[in-house]
Amino acid sequence: MTKAQQRPLIQEFRLLATPVVLFLLVFLGFPAIVNLIYSVSDVSFETLRQPELSGLKNFAAVWSDSAFWQASWFSFRFGLLTAVLECTLGLFLAIFLSPLIERRSWLMAILMLPLMVAPALVGLMYRLVLHEFVGPVPYYLWTYFGASLSFLGPGSAFWTLVVVETLQWTPFALLLFYMAYQAIPSEIAEASAMDGAKSHHRLWYIELPLMLPTIVVALLIRFIDGFRVFDNVYVLTGSGPGGSTASLSIYIYEAFFKQGAIGKAVAASVILFVVSFAVLYGLNFIASRRKGAIR
Amino acid sequence: MATISLKKAGKQYGNLEIIRELDLDLADGEFVVIVGPSGCGKSTLLRMIAGLEETTSGQIFIDGRDVTAASPVERKLAMVFQSYALYPHMTVRRNMGFGLKLAKLPADRIKAKVEAAAETLKLTHLLERYPKELSGGQRQRVAIGRAIVREPVGFLFDEPLSNLDAALRVDMRLEIAKLHRTLGATMIYVTHDQVEAMTLADRIVVMKDGRIMQQGSPQALYQTPANLFVAQFIGSPKMNLLPCRRSADGLDLSGEGSIRLPLSGPAAPAHLGARPEHLSLVSPDSGDCRGTIEVSEYLGGNTSVFVRAGKLGLINVSAPADTPYRIGETVGIRIDAASSSLFDDAGAAIAANR
């Protein structure tokens, strides 16, 4: 009786949410199931429709594949390093440049420009930038320092990629930090100035703690994006030299398209799937617990 | 126009009971004002009647029809919100006509109705403006206009004037009173403003913790509050409460004085309630009790004098504007016992005192 009135309302809301749910079921739910089935099957491009169950063989193959572990290690190291570099640089720039940007917001537009360009295109651009004959970087290094470096060689490719990624995505961190910095109420700064706080005290004891949540979020986002990197690395180095710059995304892509190892590619996908969602839901859980504690 | 009645209507959020088995009957065309402390459930009650909030127990009737499960439109009521809730992307004309358009009325009928309502509310010259181009008072008028074009059987107001400044509030109050007279519609009006409650209401309902503490005409509530809560809540400044005990020929005011008052039956008064205007300042030896003036506030028409009277505490007396008594002076207080109220230990009024 009493529910009767509420029910049509809820039902109408359900109806409104239905399209997106259906869409996700078709385009993510179905693939997820295919993933699960194929990951425990023996499949090749010829036997796509008749996968034969083969237990955990594919997982075993991935597990014992040193390239998988190399790619995992690359993704993790790459994500961590770029996240830390981008956030450090972004934080410094956000605070140091804020007096300039406050008055001229077009400066921010210039700094944000790299974010608008496709990472794949940026990767291609660096092929030009670092090219030994037409690239300005090797040219200037040679003319002014007499140095000739191999940027994409075995020892340096990783670091080149780190720099490429960092230079493109530092603006993202910068923007987040700038917003957070601007959002600090000026009363707080004024009050602490009345208390006699020097500007570096204010930075350390007031502004940075207030920005901490944003810093954590930025580190997290940048780590995730660095971890799953594909576009710029793929166009710049492929996975070379010698597979040393294959990220997990590239590992899965190559296992599937280059080696035709469907089972292995899918098993690696499932591992990544489970780990990502476990980590993300764990983080959500912690975040909601923290929020609850603060409230 | 319509009668509205609630039969043991209740509202629970989980285990939290917001409205408890509430009975309320509105006659056709009646103007009922609901007052009560913040959080007592006034808005919730209004929204239950509107159909915006599910009624978890009991029933609601409009014109004798059970509408407990009906949607807001089916109830044919209109609501005016504190924040106006005008559609920001529509002109005044479209704001007022939106409900009619949804009801699929022909355009010319909508136009006629909107313009008639605009005429009543003096909004005609504002019809093509957007809400953000209006002052607070004008927005409030549009909100009311939106309510009246649909010719509802009843109006629900949730603190409609609390966002307006004091002068505008008086104007709009008069206008709402006029509207009630011309439309003759049943109205329920929630407010925190004592003056609005006293002036607009045919009947005031005082709520506390989701229950009705007392309902009745403004006079009845003011003069014969049913309990301590209502006595304290209605009237500004507040009623003085003097602890007292029954004595042989009347009341003993905690040893600070006494009043002769014939009491019948087994009444056991614990508090004497006296409004400031029922007290007067006299020479120290001639009052019912006495004390020292601690604060004196000149208010223009009168002076509000606060007297410290021992165990009786601080007593607020409404004295003439040109009262001769000064701060620090010891004065007597005379109590108009006939106009006062008596309450027992549990806070219920004792009817037998006059």
Add this chain to the structure above:
Amino acid sequence: MITALRWLAFATAAFAMNFPILVTLSTSLKSTRELSTNPGLWVQAPTLDNYLAVFQVTDRLNIFLYLFNSLSVALIGTVLAVALALPAAYAIARGRLGERTLLPFIVNLRAVPLIIFAIPLYMMFQWLALLDTRLGLGLILTIVNLPLALVILVNAIHDLPAELDEAALMDGASRTQILFRVIAPVCRPAIVTSLIFGFITAWNEFLFGLMLTTSKAVPITVGASFFFAASGGGVQWGMASAVMIVGALPPVLLGLIMYRQISGSMTAGAVKG
């Protein structure tokens, strides 16, 4: 003094971060002859020849097709994402439906390496004959755009007073009518923001373009790399640069024009998500 330092820092950062764009722009303006003699940033004799060459359609390279593909898939992926997200956002924000299930799931999608769905999607598209079609790629980009669109719209609707809905309910509107006649018009800035944001993201997407298209539906991000694998005598750097500038231009222009709106929503997606 300190201000001079700040300007120096700004100039250095702006130069370093935009360096590849500057180099590409400069290279795209060099003639073939100058390319082989002057690898520096400064262009001695600027020419538009490379751009003219890029827009010459050959049977192997067709920039118009790539640009048209990018435009179509970006439009599909953006409009569809917002069309799906808006009603869902309303149900989540007002009906509190899926607040703890659907919303976090979709938001988490933003952080998941989407390659994990790529292989089954590839097979599925093969069965559905969606491989190498604009519709197919557009559908995938919808998934890519959904999380941010949803977060932006849920936040926008949350920020509206519930009394607005209630007033409309009293006026006799159904939830669907409220959504389309009250909420959607009032949320227009948020909708525009999610459209712009989605468009830029979709235009710049590479992985699915690479996997799911081969010729007919190739987007510009993938098509641009075709210019690098040029015929015979190595990469024609001038043309390759010109194509990258052309491919980067639409999102950059859109971003520069609307960057105020976008910068706000970046934080919305990041912090509140």
